[in-house]
Amino acid sequence: MESIIFTTDASIVLAELLGGIRHENLFIVADKHTVGFCDRLFEKVDWIPSHVTVLDCGEEYKSIESVSRIWMMLSKRGARRSSILVCVGGGVVTDLGGFAASTFKRGMRCINVPTTLLAQVDASLGGKTGFNFNGLKNEIGTFSIPEKVIIDVHFLSHLPVRERMSGFAEMIKHGLLSDREYLTRLLSLEYQETSPEDFLELIRRSVTIKGEIVSQDPREQGLRKVLNFGHTIGHAIESLSIMRGMALLHGEAVALGLVAELYLSVKEKGFPEEIYREVRNFVKRYYPNYPLMEHVDTLYELMLHDKKNERRGVNFTLLPGIGEFSLDNYCSKDLVVEALSQV
Ligand SMILES: NC(=O)c1ccc[n+]([C@@H]2O[C@H](COP(=O)([O-])OP(=O)(O)OC[C@H]3O[C@@H](n4cnc5c(N)ncnc54)[C@H](O)[C@@H]3O)[C@@H](O)[C@H]2O)c1
Ligand SMILES: O=C(O)C(=O)C[C@@H](O)[C@H](O)[C@H](O)COP(=O)(O)O
Numbered sequence: 522m523e524s525i526i527f528t529t530d531a532s533i534v535l536a537e538l539l540g541g542i543r544h545e546n547l548f549i550v551a552d553k554h555t556v557g558f559c560d561r562l563f564e565k566v567d568w569i570p571s572h573v574t575v576l577d578c579g580e581e582y583k584s585i586e587s588v589s590r591i592w593m594m595l596s597k598r599g600a601r602r603s604s605i606l607v608c609v610g611g612g613v614v615t616d617l618g619g620f621a622a623s624t625f626k627r628g629m630r631c632i633n634v635p636t637t638l639l640a641q642v643d644a645s646l647g648g649k650t651g652f653n654f655n656g657l658k659n660e661i662g663t664f665s666i667p668e669k670v671i672i673d674v675h676f677l678s679h680l681p682v683r684e685r686m687s688g689f690a691e692m693i694k695h696g697l698l699s700d701r702e703y704l705t706r707l708l709s710l711e712y713q714e715t716s717p718e719d720f721l722e723l724i725r726r727s728v729t730i731k732g733e734i735v736s737q738d739p740r741e742q743g744l745r746k747v748l749n750f751g752h753t754i755g756h757a758i759e760s761l762s763i764m765r766g767m768a769l770l771h772g773e774a775v776a777l778g779l780v781a782e783l784y785l786s787v788k789e790k791g792f793p794e795e796i797y798r799e800v801r802n803f804v805k806r807y808y809p810n811y812p813l814m815e816h817v818d819t820l821y822e823l824m825l826h827d828k829k830n831e832r833r834g835v836n837f838t839l840l841p842g843i844g845e846f847s848l849d850n851y852c853s854k855d856l857v858v859e860a861l862s863q864v
């Protein structure tokens with residue numbers, strides 16, 4: 522796993538890390554919102570603004586064109602393998618920047634400064650990078666661990682509630698993958714009254730849960746497939762929503778995917794029904810509804826492209842219980858449709 526630094530002032534950590542680096546070797550990628558953090562973030566290092574690629578915001582820009590813009594900045598400005606790309610933003614920026622860095626001259630140095638809850642607990646960690654292609658989520662990508670990840674919860678102060686809840690869905694996934702106590706804590710949290718500082722302990726916990734899994738299976742040969750729980754259906758829902766121009770956030774789609782895949786877990790593996798209902802009620806209460814039943818064929822077609830598939834059909838990670846995993850389950854289309862009808 523990468524080295525993760527928790528701090529209350531990312532600018533100090535960056536200044537220390539970048540202390541010895543020459544101007545022409547420092548590159549930054551951000552989006553139109555997060556570029557606003559950069560003056561303050563880099564004020565203690567000698568920052569050259571012309572070395573910043575500013576991407577458009579949102580999932581629809583998680584594309585080869587955005588990657589190409591980063592590559593172009595690096596190439597035109599003479600970046601070397603020893604140069605550093607600092608990615609400042611949410612999961613879209615860290616996935617795109619991480620991909621660009623891992624492929625530029627076959628790999629240059631990369632530091633992530635995640636600024637959304639989702640990126641702090643999940644996207645900036647573990648080395649999955651990539652972009653969407655042919656209407657499919659992360660269809661092109663690499664495994665490439667960043668050199669450092671700097672987590673500063675102060676970035677979260679102005680994060681819209683919808684974005685915060687999106688990140689929270691990945692934390693609920695972590696709760697389901699670890700223990701009842703963490704899950705219960707998450708499901709009973711009062712978000713509006715929870716400050717970024719209160720979130721710190723929960724972020725640390727999620728980072729540890731992900732880290733323990735990734736370090737055992739960095740390239741998703743087996744165990745890491747559990748981190749994809751909720752995503753077989755969640756990614757299909759997310760892609761469908763983008764296709765229909767009514768885009769859900771990644772974590773919103775994952776929340777719906779968690780409900781459907783927990784239902785499959787109840788039916789196929791005996792996952793406790795009361796916990797399934799608790800999670801479902803939470804998702805119904807806090808996440809958007811989405812019309813799924815009129816699109817079941819499209820959704821199933823999208824699932825047939827899931828990266829975990831190793832033969833015909835759709836490969837699900839299922840949970841016999843909290844913190845218990847069953848990998849490589851190929852469920853029937855009828856059962857998948859039944860699961861979608863429960864969301
Ligand atoms: N690589 C992985 O392991 C992994 C894991 C989970 C998700 N992901 C990917 O991450 C992406 C989603 O990431 P995301 O939810 O961070 O979305 P995002 O990067 O699109 O950021 C969400 C929005 O919040 C804005 N923003 C960022 N920081 C902010 C702040 N501090 N205050 C206010 N606004 C801020 C951004 O500009 C953007 O408009 C998806 O593409 C998903 O596939 C990757
Ligand atoms: O780290 C992982 O492994 C994950 O699956 C984490 C997911 O939350 C994340 O959305 C990931 O990008 C999905 O990867 P993919 O391989 O299904 O594209």
Ligand SMILES: [Zn+2]
Pocket residue numbers: 643691752771775
């Ligand atoms: Zn995810």
